[in-house]
Amino acid sequence: MTLVATMLIVMIADFYVSEKRYLVWFSVAGLALAMILTWFTATDSNIFNPNGAPKEFFGDMVVADGFSFFMKAVLLGIAALVTLMSTDFVEKYLKGMFMEFFEVMFAATLGMMLMVGSRDFLAIYVGLELASISSYVLAGLLRKDAKSNEAALKYFLNGAFASAVLLFGFSLVYGASGETNLVHIVDALRAGATHPGMLSLMTVGMIFMAGGFAFKISAVPMHLWAPDAYEGAPTPIAGFFSVGPKGAAFGAILRIFMIGLGVSPLTGKWTIIWAVLATASMFVGNITALMQTSIKRMMAYSSIAQAGYLLVGVVAAGSNMTSGKGIGAVLFYVMGYALTNLGIFAVLTHLDQEGEGTTLENMKGLFHRNPFYAVTLFVCFLSLIGIPPTVGFFGKLFIFNAAVEANYIWLALVMAVNSVISVGYYYGVIKAMFLEKSDKQALSTSTGVMITVAVSFIGVMLAGILSGKVIEYTEMAARMLR
Amino acid sequence: MFDFLRDYGLTILVFAPLVVALLMLFVNKTQQKTLFWLAGLGTIIPLVLGLLLASDWAAAPLGTAAHTAGMKFALDIPWIKAIGVSYTVGVDGFGFTMILLSVLLFPLALLSSYGYIKDRIKDYLILFLILETGTNGVFVAMDFMLFYVFWEIVLLPMYFLIGIWGGARREYAAIKFFLYTLIGSVIMLVGAIYLYIATGTGDFNLLVLAKAASGLPINGLTTFAFFALVVGFAVKVPMFPFHTWLPDAHVEAPTPISMLLAGILLKLGSYAMVRISHPLLPQVAAKYATVLFVFGVIGIVYAAAAAMAQKDFKKQVAYSSVNHMGFFVIALAAASYLAANGQGESAKVALQGGYFVTISHGLISPLFFFAVGMFYERTHTRDLGKLGGMFLTIPVISFITAFVAFANLGLPGLAGFIGEFIALTGTYPAYGMWVLIAGAGMVITAAWHLITMRNVLLGEAKKEYAGLSDITLKEKIIFAPLAVLIVLFGVWPKPILDMLQASVATLSGMLGR
Numbered sequence: 005m006t007l008v009a010t011m012l013i014v015m016i017a018d019f020y021v022s023e024k025r026y027l028v029w030f031s032v033a034g035l036a037l038a039m040i041l042t043w044f045t046a047t048d049s050n051i052f053n054p055n056g057a058p059k060e061f062f063g064d065m066v067v068a069d070g071f072s073f074f075m076k077a078v079l080l081g082i083a084a085l086v087t088l089m090s091t092d093f094v095e096k097y098l099k100g101m102f103m104e105f106f107e108v109m110f111a112a113t114l115g116m117m118l119m120v121g122s123r124d125f126l127a128i129y130v131g132l133e134l135a136s137i138s139s140y141v142l143a144g145l146l147r148k149d150a151k152s153n154e155a156a157l158k159y160f161l162n163g164a165f166a167s168a169v170l171l172f173g174f175s176l177v178y179g180a181s182g183e184t185n186l187v188h189i190v191d192a193l194r195a196g197a198t199h200p201g202m203l204s205l206m207t208v209g210m211i212f213m214a215g216g217f218a219f220k221i222s223a224v225p226m227h228l229w230a231p232d233a234y235e236g237a238p239t240p241i242a243g244f245f246s247v248g249p250k251g252a253a254f255g256a257i258l259r260i261f262m263i264g265l266g267v268s269p270l271t272g273k274w275t276i277i278w279a280v281l282a283t284a285s286m287f288v289g290n291i292t293a294l295m296q297t298s299i300k301r302m303m304a305y306s307s308i309a310q311a312g313y314l315l316v317g318v319v320a321a322g323s324n325m326t327s328g329k330g331i332g333a334v335l336f337y338v339m340g341y342a343l344t345n346l347g348i349f350a351v352l353t354h355l356d357q358e359g360e361g362t363t364l365e366n367m368k369g370l371f372h373r374n375p376f377y378a379v380t381l382f383v384c385f386l387s388l389i390g391i392p393p394t395v396g397f398f399g400k401l402f403i404f405n406a407a408v409e410a411n412y413i414w415l416a417l418v419m420a421v422n423s424v425i426s427v428g429y430y431y432g433v434i435k436a437m438f439l440e441k442s443d444k445q446a447l448s449t450s451t452g453v454m455i456t457v458a459v460s461f462i463g464v465m466l467a468g469i470l471s472g473k474v475i476e477y478t479e480m481a482a483r484m485l486r
Numbered sequence: 487m488f489d490f491l492r493d494y495g496l497t498i499l500v501f502a503p504l505v506v507a508l509l510m511l512f513v514n515k516t517q518q519k520t521l522f523w524l525a526g527l528g529t530i531i532p533l534v535l536g537l538l539l540a541s542d543w544a545a546a547p548l549g550t551a552a553h554t555a556g557m558k559f560a561l562d563i564p565w566i567k568a569i570g571v572s573y574t575v576g577v578d579g580f581g582f583t584m585i586l587l588s589v590l591l592f593p594l595a596l597l598s599s600y601g602y603i604k605d606r607i608k609d610y611l612i613l614f615l616i617l618e619t620g621t622n623g624v625f626v627a628m629d630f631m632l633f634y635v636f637w638e639i640v641l642l643p644m645y646f647l648i649g650i651w652g653g654a655r656r657e658y659a660a661i662k663f664f665l666y667t668l669i670g671s672v673i674m675l676v677g678a679i680y681l682y683i684a685t686g687t688g689d690f691n692l693l694v695l696a697k698a699a700s701g702l703p704i705n706g707l708t709t710f711a712f713f714a715l716v717v718g719f720a721v722k723v724p725m726f727p728f729h730t731w732l733p734d735a736h737v738e739a740p741t742p743i744s745m746l747l748a749g750i751l752l753k754l755g756s757y758a759m760v761r762i763s764h765p766l767l768p769q770v771a772a773k774y775a776t777v778l779f780v781f782g783v784i785g786i787v788y789a790a791a792a793a794m795a796q797k798d799f800k801k802q803v804a805y806s807s808v809n810h811m812g813f814f815v816i817a818l819a820a821a822s823y824l825a826a827n828g829q830g831e832s833a834k835v836a837l838q839g840g841y842f843v844t845i846s847h848g849l850i851s852p853l854f855f856f857a858v859g860m861f862y863e864r865t866h867t868r869d870l871g872k873l874g875g876m877f878l879t880i881p882v883i884s885f886i887t888a889f890v891a892f893a894n895l896g897l898p899g900l901a902g903f904i905g906e907f908i909a910l911t912g913t914y915p916a917y918g919m920w921v922l923i924a925g926a927g928m929v930i931t932a933a934w935h936l937i938t939m940r941n942v943l944l945g946e947a948k949k950e951y952a953g954l955s956d957i958t959l960k961e962k963i964i965f966a967p968l969a970v971l972i973v974l975f976g977v978w979p980k981p982i983l984d985m986l987q988a989s990v991a992t993l994s995g996m997l998g999r
Contacts, residue, residue, distance in 0.1 A: 329568075332568075386642070391638050391641075391642070391668075392634060392635040392638045392639070393635050393638075393639065397635075397638075398566075401569070401631075402568075402569070404679060405569055405679060405682075405683075408679060408680070408683050409683060413680075416676070416679075417676065420672050420673075420675070420676050423672060424668065424669055424672055427664075427665065427668060431661065431664075435649075435657065435661075438646060438649070438650065439649050439650060439657055471566055472564070472565050472566035472567055472568065472571070475566060475568045475569075476567060476568055479568055
């Protein structure tokens with residue numbers, strides 16, 4: 005794939021650029037170039053034609069269809085926004101590691117893109133490990149900070165365990181079907197569906213895979229690493245964790261479960277598994293978030309809850325295989341969630357880089373100190389709660405609608421109840437920002453953070469108002485999932 | 487020109503304040519005069535448009551397409567095709583009377599903010615204009631999702647307007663208001679989406695949904711959907727027992743916001759009932775009409791008694807809102823009962839009376855809150871025990887207070903009487919003598935108004951209030967239009983009743999199906 009080459013060129017070129025600040029713009033340009041190249045790889049298969057055959061690479065291991073194009077565009081966008089918002093942060097706290105920071109992050113992005121574009125266990129696993137190992141490094145980049153080290157170690161130990169579980173699941177499915185390619189697995193399944201031994205082996209493998217992926221998306225009960233990793237990791241990286249690996253994992257989940265395991269006796273089983281995990285994630289995430297005073301920890305629990313909402317979309321997709329509404333809703337939500345969360349983390353990054361810390365105490369009177377940041381945070385919180393006219397409302401609406409259509413009314417109700425619970429903790433921050441006074445002086449701005457915040461603000465509003473067009477596109481991409 | 491306005495008039499009316507609010511972002515916050523002029527422009531444009539449309543009301547053609555049948559000034563553009571959401575606006579008598587009330591109240595409330603709000607003026611005005619867009623949007627939206635978007639947009643500025651510029655316990659009042667309404671609206675959303683799925687229309691248009699959903703059988707799920715919608719709206723009305731946020735919100739809100747809250751925001755709930763919950767599920771509404779009636783009657787009596795017990799002038803007026811909106815609730819309940827039992831004519835009377843109550847209350851209660859505000863600005867107290875002898879100190883303001891108190895207690899000849907009288911007349915055929923309980927509520931209401939007037943207005947002039955200034959020009963300008971309309975509709979309600987006629991007939995036809 006041309007993407008790989010692009011990333012490598014960007015990285016090698018990095019070594020030769022002496023003025024480090026230019027490097028950031030160079031990186032963003034590289035990401036844009038990668039995005040354009042992705043477009044071209046995908047246009048060959050005619051991404052606007054749902055019936056066209058997708059283009060295959062590396063002996064059918066990697067596929068370029070509308071689905072992977074959309075996910076890759078989102079992931080590259082995430083990488084670009086994180087790059088922008090971390091410029092000044094990196095310069096201040098990670099002075100000697102300018103290159104490492106961005107390169108490792110791009111490596112992670114590359115891995116994630118491989119995850120969403122592959123339809124072979126081997127390629128998915130390679131991508132996942134590339135993303136994970138880069139993430140462990142990123143979490144521990146603040147080498148002299150004990151919390152950062154703790155975060156890296158915790159993330160690494162848990163992550164390695166989860167990867168092993170996932171791999172074991174892969175191997176069981178391989179053992180049952182004799183194939184690693186998802187398309188062939190499903191053929192083998194259809195052929196041998198009547199064989200009881202094969203089905204039970206597949207079921208066990210499926211449970212292991214669900215466990216492994218639950219770690220990656222920080223779904224309950226595999227979520228305990230998230231708060232510590234978010235709190236200890238450098239703030240922009242915490243933002244990256246909350247949307248990047250999670251989005252990519254959802255891409256991989258959708259492809260593996262919908263394509264590889266999308267056959268009738270199995271779909272019923274894995275939808276139940278994900279439905280239970282979704283319910284647990286929503287409740288545990290939202291209720292625990294109510295008790296947090298550190299915004300980063302709060303956002304970690306919020307992201308656990310958001311994983312729960314997304315899982316509702318996966319469940320809807322699984323129980324209504326043909327409609328494409330569930331997948332379309334998940335894709336829309338991933339995009340909206342990325343826009344929203346990066347706005348929040350950009351503001352947190354800026355507070356952190358001013359040496360202020362990110363507890364509830366630091367948010368007091370933010371509206372008086374920097375109205376634009378405060379209003380963006382407010383709009384982003386509305387989006388996370390799901391209040392119109394933000395993108396989060398429409399994302400939830402599409403997932404909700406897909407769930408009700410798939411006869412998962414109880415799950416949709418759980419979602420509605422949780423949206424109301426989540427008001428509790430976002431409200432604390434909103435109240436601190438707008439209703440309380442602070443005697444601190446006005447907060448300065450920095451270009452990179454400002455661009456990210458502006459993109460997030462405009463994106464959250466615009467993607468909400470134009471959600472009609474976007475959902476049409478994501479549903480089409482969903483129907484092209486091969 | 488009317489051709490253009492017939493298509494786009496409502497859209498411009500709704501979004502003009504928002505556009506002006508966005509412009510205001512670029513004005514420096516120290517230029518308060520400019521900001522106020524801009525905000526004035528943002529509220530005057532809808533007023534002018536509203537009046538222009540009103541002059542065209544009789545001549546404007548009715549919509550014929552499925553999305554806009556029976557609506558005037560309609561516009562229909564697809565928005566989210568994937569789930570059948572479209573940008574559909576249009577008004578019938580129910581919506582248009584509310585639009586006219588709204589475009590009248592917003593400039594008046596803005597004027598009363600001038601000089602009263604001193605802190606963070608730019609933020610206040612921007613939120614104020616966003617509130618107007620949200621409110622007017624609710625009254626014109628013909629698509630459930632569009633309706634919901636505007637419904638929630640109302641919530642957000644209101645939270646800040648109470649929470650930042652309110653009284654001592656403003657934060658508590660603001661979050662209580664926010665949570666009540668948010669929980670109500672989430673439940674309502676669930677109910678509406680259920681109906682959308684159950685009817686299988688694939689369309690969120692309210693008229694299309696009404697046509698399909700009224701054929702659904704009465705079972706657990708449709709009953710749930712009906713009460714989900716009704717509870718969501720009842721919080722806003724507010725209907726007993728969902729009213730407890732209102733006294734807090736009213737007492738803490740600044741005067742202009744109280745005027746808007748009582749005058750127009752409560753009507754979002756009553757309008758939504760006649761537009762959504764009852765047309766969508768008339769069969770369930772008829773079955774449970776008595777439940778609604780009972781809550782309405784309890785609300786009337788309870789709120790009247792509660793008002794009598796208050797020591798805070800503003801809280802008294804706040805409870806009287808619960809009391810008056812109760813008349814709307816019982817009239818609506820009676821109408822759905824009557825229409826389902828083949829008494830369409832009586833149902834029409836009840837509906838017309840009930841809706842007239844909301845309109846007259848929309849004129850009277852803002853003026854009452856404004857009068858309380860005038861006292862508070864001068865005496866800095868709302869404690870009924872401390873006020874007294876005001877007729878001798880500030881006679882003109884006292885006269886206004888007496889006038890509006892009489893209007894509020896339902897004195898014949900003023901607008902308050904007409905609605906309540908027609909509503910009770912229309913309710914009687916359905917519930918017979920039980921209506922007398924509501925009549926008892928009216929008596930209690932009259933009693934506390936008289937007691938309050940005696941305490942505040944009559945008696946010896948108090949020394950500490952000597953030398954207070956009487957009414958200012960600004961206050962006269964706010965008082966005059968409302969007072970004129972209260973008297974006018976008290977003796978000549980025909981214009982409003984005519985405007986409501988067709989819509990009332992349609993709704994009673996739907997309820998009787």
